[in-house]
Amino acid sequence: MNIIVCLKQVPDTETQISIAADGKSISTDNIKWVMNPYDEYAVEEALQIREKFGGEVTIVGVGPKRVTESIRTALAMGADKGILVDDQAIVGNDSLGTARVLTAVIKDLDYDIILCGKQGVDDDYGIVGSMLAEFLDIPQISIAVKLDISEDGSKVTVNREVEGGTFVIEAPLPALVTAQKGLNEPRYASLPGIMKAKKKPLDVKAIADLGLDAGSVGEAGAKIEIKEITLPKPRQAGKIVEGETPQEKAANLAKFLHEEAKIL
């Protein structure tokens, strides 16, 4: 069973984000980049599928050279090979642009299942997986918390949680599934794994290698434009309601809610 995992690199969730001078992007000066956490579930699931069915796990990433580190991390976890599309033309990709690039890479590969994270934790669009499945004309099931492939490898069954219940969804392979937290516990890149990953193949491709028109991706091909990014308002300091007794505190709280907060 050949498995493809699409991987995005995102700022570490502990990074303090600041907005760049243009007001439309984030400042990348002090960012620590990591593999998108949802993609870690996708990588882990891919490795588990391979452990059961055999085959190969290929990691596909789109972005600048630094993304190599996240792809190598996936290789250190156990994936077999990596492909990175790094090209000046993809700068400014919206989700559609990314999906187009991924499609161009993946359409010629031999795959049974494609796994993506359910969304990137940076811009949270959550649509690249769906677009990619659409371009490849294969079924897609999003936000999986459980994934099973039939013994004969012909279909995939996925659990998807919704408010108060669970959908059990099935699709024939090849299909695309996006991973949600809870799907599995991603393994660590082990030290022997890190050494082995050094020797695994990682191809770097340009837009021209993929036969893509540079105008269809990056800023030139984007269908949406970010106008402005703003940070949430800093949280106001809390207020402690004073009072000698619980009764007095409750009365003061009611008074505050009524007179100052004006919600009673």
Next chain:
Amino acid sequence: MDFSLSMEHDILRKSVRDFAEKEIKPVARELDDKEEFSYDTMKAMADLGLFGMFVSDKYGGQGMDYVSYIIATEEIARIDGSHAATVAAGNSLGIGPLYYYGNEDQKNKYLPKACRGESLWAFGLTEPNAGSDAGHSQTTAELIGDEWVINGSKIFITNASTDISEGIIALCKTGNRENGHPELTSIIVEKGTPGLETRVMHGKLMWRASNTSEIYFEDCRVPKENLLGPVGNGFHQMLATLDGGRLSIGAMGLGGAQGAYDLAIKYAKERTQFGKTISSFQVNAFKLADMATEIECARLILYKACWLRDNEKPFGKYAAMAKLYCSEVMGRCVDHAVQLHGGYGLMKEYDVERFYRDHKLLEIGEGTSEVQRIVISRLINAV
């Protein structure tokens, strides 16, 4: 000049950091409290590949450079000193001498299992009457027929009496040199050898979840082949092993300092008094600035020492400097970190309390700070 680490070093750091935060942090406080060596975390660390990091893959090691080993130890120490001690002693003091001085048979026999972390080896140097003066070991080994007969005792030996401890490399006196100094020789003593007894030492201030033992040899007989390297090579082996070991103690100082700093800055930015975060008071912000600066210096000297070692250049002076500096930086950092936590920093519920205690060993083990100063002063020809 190039200060950058490789991509593999970065991946390694992130992986070990995530591991330590998720697998060790949740249990560290309780293990410390119960003074318990955990076989679960030992296995998890072994599965991650934390044993045999610098050993060639020919013997089941990871074949990584020394910087990698030091980064991994640093990241474990950033979360817990006891676990870092198990890793540092396991690699530098247990696996190290077997790898560097063992013959092919010994390496093939012991290393693969040790590198899988299924066994632990200990290095028995210190004795009740030979601490800093480890060259005056009183434990004797006498060759009688085809066997070494060992008598004496060792104290404070890390990893010697866990359920998976497989043996001890014992520094023994095998005679006298012409100059009157004792002739020292390393001998491999497998666990279970009659006449060998190990006793766990309890009641430690620090490294409470690490295994420390007293060892007794009473007419303990081991085959002649258990000699590690040539007769009389023990003192040289000890010095070389300690040079490497000092880098790992340095890593524990650096990692511990970083861990204390991370706890301190987080706390200081959350805790408010007088209507402001305590980190906004200049006296506290300056403490954090001092910590950050010293940690950076500690990292530079330690990595430089590793770089020298990886590039086969003399590194002994830098190893002593790094061990001395990193452990003292941790001392200053844990002091500031507890101070910033106020009363809470004195409570076991706060991890910083454990860092404060765990630090003290670093100025004592593998050569006290005084001994490091003696070593450095000799190497700079001051005396």
